[in-house]
Amino acid sequence: MKYAVIGDPISHSLSPIMHNAAFQALGMNAVYSAEHVLKDGDALPQFLDRARKTLCGFNITVPHKTAVIPFLDEISERSRLAMSVNTVTVKEGRLIGDTTDGTGLELAVQEAFGLELTKRHICIIGCGGVVRALAFHLANAGAASIAIINRTRDKADALLELVKVHFPMVECASAALADTALSGELLSRAELILQCTSVGLHEGDPTPIDSQLLPVQACYFDTIYRETELLKAARARGLRVSGGMGMLLHQGAASFRIWTDRQAPVEVMRQALLKASSPHAN
Ligand SMILES: NC(=O)c1ccc[n+]([C@@H]2O[C@H](COP(=O)([O-])OP(=O)(O)OC[C@H]3O[C@@H](n4cnc5c(N)ncnc54)[C@H](OP(=O)(O)O)[C@@H]3O)[C@@H](O)[C@H]2O)c1
Known part of the structure; x- marks a missing residue:
């Protein structure tokens, strides 16, 4: 059974290490590789033609998460809302996105802080591709408010308009990063x-926002x-x-469950990631 992750660039991806550790731990005859699929030209449709015949599933990262959608046979409701696909299952030659x-x-927020998303006031800094998926997920999970700076x-306004159409109960607000006063106000309410x-x-990147604006209770x-x-x-x-x-x-463990219908060995995957990302890894 063959799996992959595609992106441009892709060599930095830790997904192969995490998934191959999972396959090995469960004794599965499966392998997961990274494939460099260029942003321009026919590279994406060519890869997808091949994937239909040779793969069981694949992950998608920047810049293909939205571009892949017109080529898929089916997508989940949550992918349709977010216009974003990071997991494709290949079933009898059909491509199914989620x-x-x-x-x-x-799950990461629950694990790190013991925090449920329901009724929370959440402030997001940034509004790129990943925020589309996150904003709809937070709204669906019952967040009280979503502010995007x-x-x-x-x-941010265009995305929040869409969120409000589908989740009118969620309070939405936005600010430009450069508007320190409004950004500070939105951040001050965030949990x-x-x-x-x-x-x-x-390395060497600055902070995207003045850290003094971060409320200490959040x-x-x-x-x-x-x-x-x-x-x-x-x-x-x-x-x-x-x-x-x-x-x-x-997100990798959730992809694993979608593809294999088995619980992912999360601790094995975590250890593989920690080992690969430690400064002493080679
Ligand atoms: N942990 C995970 O599993 C995971 C998964 C997915 C993504 N991520 C991370 O999420 C981040 C965003 O990913 P994405 O796919 O959403 O990227 P993206 O679509 O390229 O969006 C980039 C975002 O960063 C902002 N930005 C870029 N340069 C900036 C600057 N100099 N000053 C202020 N803002 C700047 C952009 O603002 P504009 O809109 O104004 O251009 C945009 O909001 C990445 O760092 C990625 O590593 C993590």
Whole structure:
């Protein structure tokens, strides 16, 4: 049984290590590889033609999560809302899409902070592809309010308009990152802050927002795996903090369950990720 993750770039992905450890632990005759599928040209449809014939399932990462949708035979309701697919199951040559990013975030937040999403006031920093999936998941899970602070405020407004159509009970608000006063006001009400910009992915990146605006009573979850400057500053201010490894783990475990109909060996997968991401890994 063959599985894969596709993206551009893809060499940094820890998904093969996590899934191959799971297959091995359960004695399954399966292998998971990373495939570099270029953003431009026919690379994506060509890969999908091949996948129909040779794979049992695959994960999708940047930049194909939305672009893949027109090529699929079926997608879940949650993927349709989020316009995002990160998990495809191949069944008798048919491609069936789903998204597990929201589940991954929810389980990671529960694990890190013991926090349920229901009735929570949640503030998201950033409004890229992953936030589409997260915003609908948070609304569906019963969040009381969702505020989005983004460099480009229009993107946050457009997404929140859609969220309100499907979940009118959820209170929604937005601010531009540059509007410190409004951003500070939205952050001050938050019980959970989700850092979802790409700022912090690289050593030396600044913080996307002034850390003094983070309320000390909130929990701070950074979707980036490495310790960002904002995570460090949040911790120093006394917030409870978590990096994004738990989200990677739980979205992967959810994909594993969808493909195999078996419980994923989460602890085995976690240990494989920790080992691979430790500074001493080679
Ligand atoms: N832990 C996990 O399992 C997991 C899963 C998925 C994604 N992620 C992480 O989530 C993050 C976002 O992913 P994505 O797919 O949503 O990326 P994306 O679509 O490229 O969106 C990037 C976001 O970052 C903002 N941004 C970029 N440069 C900025 C800057 N210099 N100053 C302020 N804001 C800036 C963008 O703002 P504009 O809208 O204004 O351009 C946008 O909101 C990434 O760091 C990724 O590693 C983690």
